[in-house]
Amino acid sequence: MKIIDGGVTSAKGFQAASCAAGIKSQDRPDIAMVYSAKPCTVAGTFTSNVVKAAPVLWDRKIVREDAEKVHAVVVNTGIANAGTGSEGLRLCRETAQKTAEALGIDERQVLIGSTGVIGPQLNMPAILNGIEKLVPGLSESREAARLAAEAIMTTDTHPKECAVEFDVAGKTVRLGGMAKGSGMIHPNMCTMLGYITTDISISKDMLQKALSDVVADTFNMISVDGDTSTNDTLIVMANGEAENTEIRSEDGDYAIFKEALFHVTRELARMLAGDGEGSTKLLTCNVINASDKNKAKILAKSVITSTLTKAAMYGNDANWGRILCAMGYSGVQFDPELLDIYFDAEGCKRIHIYHDGETVPYSEDEATALLKHEEVIITADLKEGTAESTAWGCDLTHEYVSINADYRS
């Protein structure tokens, strides 16, 4: 597997376009389209929030119930189309109809994504006008993918893309994706918005299985603020243009594909966590030597979601007591008297901060220097088994509060 520079247009036959449709008050790109002329097998995971946005309901029905393949995704920012009742669903369908008409396909071959403020109805004149502008602008270029990744941003500070290339039985396959999400990030069953395209040939069942498997260890292991969005959606579209023999079982080809999908989803997930609203650093927590994986997951996630730990990381404060506290209230049992905690960062000497239930003397200056890095890694060793898990989050900053106290204005 080779990491390549790319995004949603890396895989053969996928095009993208984006433009400023005027959905947001500012004159910036706010709508994007991804399109494959060849129909795509599709898999998706969606928010577990009881309150589901209209586009989630629309996409989920297509992905889970309708057997047909899809051709396109349209994503708008500015308005989430959540909490909008039956009118919201009607406007979502109208968006799909307009897209289908412009592309000469069926409305149920169009997936919709929306992100932004919860509550208001979509600004349809802007959306419809945007779609008209998007279709003639569709392009397979690298640039088109990047602009699409930028158009779906809300409070994100930079676009998130990742792409890889690998061989399946002599055929070259590409897989690339884009994602957005900065606040209201605590995916459960999936994340905010993520779109991955690939030219592999794979059955729908195998595509969904690979996606569901990798999401459990990637997008579902990040959190910015503990708030699981109403709009979380992660879609993978596979158009088969790589012309490999279709993957229909969990064979060697499937393993190669799943490894590539894992890489792309993990990188996108890490990018979301590291670009959490107002964050200054990526916070990675490894829980190792646990008796079972689920326990390791719960503990790792409890650490990276702890408000107090996040604030301490912002202050470059090696306040390991908050890590210990967050593990303690996570809801799972472990023996604090067996626990070791370490801090790591690239190029820094590891700091062993807690051993067998008591503090280890360390230099506050060295700890502060380590915590100033862009990625801080906390490792908690339970010494009770062999299972492990990793979760990703970010620090809690003044800027997070500023962004969210004033998001709508």
Add this chain to the structure above:
Amino acid sequence: MKIIDGGVTSAKGFQAASCAAGIKSQDRPDIAMVYSAKPCTVAGTFTSNVVKAAPVLWDRKIVREDAEKVHAVVVNTGIANAGTGSEGLRLCRETAQKTAEALGIDERQVLIGSTGVIGPQLNMPAILNGIEKLVPGLSESREAARLAAEAIMTTDTHPKECAVEFDVAGKTVRLGGMAKGSGMIHPNMCTMLGYITTDISISKDMLQKALSDVVADTFNMISVDGDTSTNDTLIVMANGEAENTEIRSEDGDYAIFKEALFHVTRELARMLAGDGEGSTKLLTCNVINASDKNKAKILAKSVITSTLTKAAMYGNDANWGRILCAMGYSGVQFDPELLDIYFDAEGCKRIHIYHDGETVPYSEDEATALLKHEEVIITADLKEGTAESTAWGCDLTHEYVSINADYRS
């Protein structure tokens, strides 16, 4: 029941003292003692955190296992004595021994509370010196109670006290308490530190039952930051000096006492939530007309713990979508299409903001004016039953981040 000005010395026979022992670097009161010459029946609830501070282990054993009555509580701030291993337990016992010696009682008649930084061992010369100073200063005065409530503060901005007076079968009974807690507040089974004294005569079983019952709807329904502390402790001491016939069953006298205890615990809990670190307002969420009480509790708590809702409240932003979202990811089912949401504040016209799954037009100016009040009440009407619950929290502010990014320095 009459609300009176008072605290831990309101009930007959209870004395308090406090002083600056030098545990904290700043020259401010950091140790307090509450004492009753007459032995007290005692009840308590403690943190559910797997990592329990040494004083929690000490108190819990006395309250749950030892039949004897207690005489005193000693509380220090500055150091939490958590994550301190067997040495921490030894120093906790040494504190109790010194107190017992000074008061002429048994060491297992002394409860200990600690709050502050997790990790360091207690500064014993300061603690022992402080205890020596406290004993001669014990006083039944109103002022002594207030100074004790101040001495146990950490990042609290004001002391929390509440007291009531009521009659039980012709005898006047008093019940008063103090509490502290501003960060790491998400009590589960109890809160940070709370001490309530009463001169009622009541059996240990009935005292514990009343406490456990009221805590479920008061201290366990508040959150500042979602972090359940290692030190949460709530203690009630009853010395019987009111000379009522001892309460031994759930009779009418018990109901009167429980109502008084509910009032004092609820007021102290509300004070903790309203004085959450950096907060500018108290956030109250009522969930009404739920199919069962547990569901109402989970929903109310999910709203007041939502980081995004808390940030919106700080910004006086009627961003009801975040309330809807927080209810949706709480983990319980409800029908969003039946939901109504209201905002209330003292002296303001109620704002009906969400009705049957869709937004209701409202004035942003009126909403902003309402949200600027010191207490903002969010009511969510599920229209599915008759159960209800209330939770209390606070807004998330720049000041919260400042306090917690820099707590140890």
